[in-house]
Amino acid sequence: MPLPSTVDCSAVGDGSAAIRELVATFVAREVTPVAAALDAEPEFPADLYRSMAALNLFGITVPERYGGAGARALDYLHVMEGLSFGYASVADQCGLVELVSCLLAGYGTDAQRDRYLTPLLAARRLCAYALTEPQAGSDLRGIASRADRVDGGWRLSGEKVFIHNAPVADFAVVLARTGERDLSVFLVDLDRPGVSRTYKERKMGQRASQVGGLRFDAVALPDDALLGEAGAGLRYMTGVLAKGRLGIAGLSLGISRAALTAATAQAEVRVTFGRPIGANQAVAFPLADAYTGYRAGLLLAEDAARLLDAGAPQAGTACAMAKLFASEGAVRHASTAVQVFGGAGYIEGCVAERLYRDARITTLYEGTSEIQRLIIARSIVDSRRAGPARSGGAA
Numbered sequence: 001m002p003l004p005s006t007v008d009c010s011a012v013g014d015g016s017a018a019i020r021e022l023v024a025t026f027v028a029r030e031v032t033p034v035a036a037a038l039d040a041e042p043e044f045p046a047d048l049y050r051s052m053a054a055l056n057l058f059g060i061t062v063p064e065r066y067g068g069a070g071a072r073a074l075d076y077l078h079v080m081e082g083l084s085f086g087y088a089s090v091a092d093q094c095g096l097v098e099l100v101s102c103l104l105a106g107y108g109t110d111a112q113r114d115r116y117l118t119p120l121l122a123a124r125r126l127c128a129y130a131l132t133e134p135q136a137g138s139d140l141r142g143i144a145s146r147a148d149r150v151d152g153g154w155r156l157s158g159e160k161v162f163i164h165n166a167p168v169a170d171f172a173v174v175l176a177r178t179g180e181r182d183l184s185v186f187l188v189d190l191d192r193p194g195v196s197r198t199y200k201e202r203k204m205g206q207r208a209s210q211v212g213g214l215r216f217d218a219v220a221l222p223d224d225a226l227l228g229e230a231g232a233g234l235r236y237m238t239g240v241l242a243k244g245r246l247g248i249a250g251l252s253l254g255i256s257r258a259a260l261t262a263a264t265a266q267a268e269v270r271v272t273f274g275r276p277i278g279a280n281q282a283v284a285f286p287l288a289d290a291y292t293g294y295r296a297g298l299l300l301a302e303d304a305a306r307l308l309d310a311g312a313p314q315a316g317t318a319c320a321m322a323k324l325f326a327s328e329g330a331v332r333h334a335s336t337a338v339q340v341f342g343g344a345g346y347i348e349g350c351v352a353e354r355l356y357r358d359a360r361i362t363t364l365y366e367g368t369s370e371i372q373r374l375i376i377a378r379s380i381v382d383s384r385r386a387g388p389a390r391s392g393g394a395a
């Protein structure tokens with residue numbers, strides 16, 4: 001049975017071919033060749049980070065007047081997929097900047113945009129996005145970090161865990177409690193007195209992504225550290241999380257495509273009992289299923305991206321569906337790749353082994369699979385209760 005020699009994503013969707021081409025060239029030249037080394041010696045990929053800024057791959061959906069690429073969510077999806085095909089930790093940086101820059105573009109003042117957004121998009125300052133706490137992950141209502149009003153500003157105390165870029169970031173977007181039921185967003189320079197970087201995690205995969213903790217001990221913040229309105233924090237964060245989930249769907253699809261490409265090539269060259277292993281249906285059928293799953297995931301994510309671009313009310317649910325399907329697919333497809341490689345697939349240095357580890361986090365961060373199911377289920381139950389007019393409503 002013939003197997004496709006590569007998995008092609010270019011035939012699907014109407015995303016800009018120029019952006020996909022740009023990413024594919026960058027990835028082939030600069031990312032794929034160093035992915036294994038970045039995994040083995042986990043370092044923040046500073047040179048790749050600067051190259052991404054130079055190629056305008058930060059702030060994909062941020063308006064051009066603020067220094068972004070002014071492109072669509074559909075383009076953002078394709079960029080994330082393409083970068084992750086090379087290495088997921090590189091895509092992670094693009095996703096992180098996208099979330100933070102959308103918040104700054106959407107809710108920041110001119111002064112805040114000058115201070116944070118412009119240098120962020122130019123790779124002169126690194127950001128972190130700090131929501132999770134020891135007692136608040138899936139349920140952000142449990143956030144205990146507090147920002148109290150004081151003369152001339154705010155005083156911030158609390159602890160954040162599992163934060164991307166915490167060990168290296170210059171500033172963080174921090175969600176903190178400003179009232180019994182109110183959460184607000186603060187822009188916190190991480191060199192302020194009272195801020196400490198508590199630890200750096202050792203992780204199963206995506207090892208070049210630096211993840212760690214932050215502690216705030218009565219940190220004095222100026223008035224203009226508040227982003228947008230006090231008390232609107234959960235609404236702001238929820239607004240960008242749909243795009244974040246779309247991004248992780250893209251990242252997951254990139255891992256799937258990389259796993260399928262490697263496994264297909266192996267199925268063609270590895271010979272047992274006198275013929276390539278891919279000539280056996282026992283090997284080819286799981287690849288056929290994975291290839292089908294990849295394309296289904298891509299179509300689902302492209303549909304979600306178009307809904308997001310159109311500002312459709314059901315975009316939140318669609319992004320949750322895309323993230324759920326693509327991330328669970330990435331874990332399965334990377335596992336299929338390990339199986340196709342046989343014993344070699346379990347050994348460090350084999351691309352399937354790294355992809356398997358890199359895939360595992362995708363069903364956890366940016367909202368676990370269970371939380372995506374909750375979002376989807378709530379939209380179904382709500383729409384039934386409200387009648388057909390609200391069918392498929394937002395999460």
Ligand SMILES: Cc1cc2nc3c(=O)[nH]c(=O)nc-3n(C[C@H](O)[C@H](O)[C@H](O)COP(=O)(O)OP(=O)(O)OC[C@H]3O[C@@H](n4cnc5c(N)ncnc54)[C@H](O)[C@@H]3O)c2cc1C
Pocket residue numbers: 129130131132136137138139161162163164165203211361364365366367368369370371374
């Ligand atoms: C590598 C990595 C990077 C991360 N980066 C960031 C970052 O940059 N910024 C940030 O703020 N956070 C980040 N996180 C945190 C991540 O978003 C959380 O770990 C995730 O949201 C889950 O929260 P939790 O770990 O507290 O799990 P919990 O909320 O304690 O959940 C534990 C389990 O219970 C399930 N569960 C919980 N509630 C329900 C329910 N009501 N119904 C059904 N199942 C439920 C969950 O799905 C999960 O399986 C990162 C985490 C990791 C590991």
